[in-house]
Amino acid sequence: MILDILLSSYPLFLKASWLTLKLTAVALLLGCGVGLIIAFFRISSSKVLNYIAHIYITVIRGTPLIVQIAILYFGISNLVTLSQFWAGAIALAVHNGAYIAEIFRGAIQSIDRGQMEASRSLGMSYPLAMRRIVLPQAFRRAIPSLGNQFIIGLKDSSLVAYVGMQDLWGTGLSEAASNYRQLETYMVVGLYYLVMITIFTYFVNRLEGRLATGRAPKKQAKDNSVAA
Incomplete structure (x- = not known):
């Protein structure tokens, strides 16, 4: 019976679940870093950086994850001595980075260009305007897509x-x-996977709700000013 396995093996599965969560968290954190860099390559005016980003995304999205994990895992292990945890985390980060890059790119490009132009006209450098003006808004808009990618990343981690x-x-x-x-x-x-993903989905939905609530007063204030 399923109940027998639940009761007899729960310490083992709880420990394994904690390892899965740690692996996923590290992989997605690294993947966000990789994704942000590749997203900047994608929107860069440099043809070389655009080409590098395009090749990276094409290769990652065009090959199975299990093949990527095997190649990266054994490739990393041949070059540097790493634990299975870190080798697996890096392999998953490289994979998720390609999808996160497209999420960030779309979010950044969805911000009105006028905001960057206005920031530059006030004397801000491009990096400063990107960090203070564009990226905060882009991250807010990327939250739903990032949440979905994080859930996919949690399930995909099983391939290690x-x-x-x-x-x-x-x-x-x-x-x-x-x-x-x-x-x-x-x-x-x-x-176990269902429980973890359900809990994570709950927190993502709460975060989306709080961000939406934070935007509501500004919209209402704008509507009131127009009505006046």
């Missing part, structure tokens, strides 16, 4: 099990091989 890491899915594979109850074990693993 195939390079030997004992995350939640890797632990589930090991348990199923030892107890010969594959269906029930996999359903328990799915339940």
Whole structure:
């Protein structure tokens, strides 16, 4: 029964779930850094930087994640001695960075160009105007898409099990091989993933709601001024 596996193996699965969450958090944090850099390459006037970003995004989006993890994992391990955790996190960061780059690029380009021009006319440098004026608004607009990508990243992290890491899915594979109850074990693993993603989705929705609430008074004030 599923309940038997839940009760007998929960310490093992809780530990594996914590490892999965840490791996996902580190990978997505690194992926955001990579994505932001590639997004700047994409909107840069430099053809070389645009070409580099285009090739990177094309290769990542055009090849399976499991292939990327295997190539990056074994490639990194041949060059530098890294733990499975860090090798897996870097591989996932490289993958997620391509998708996060497009999210950031779209969010940055959605900001009215007049705001950058007005900032430059006030004496701000381009980097300063980008940091103080454009990026805060772009991050706000990117929150829904980033939330979806983070959820996808959490589920995709299960693929590191195939390079030997004992995350939640890797632990589930090991348990199923030892107890010969594959269906029930996999359903328990799915339940753990469902709980984690449901909790994360709740917090993302709360964050979106707070950001939307923060914009409401300004809109209302503008409507009142027009009515007056």
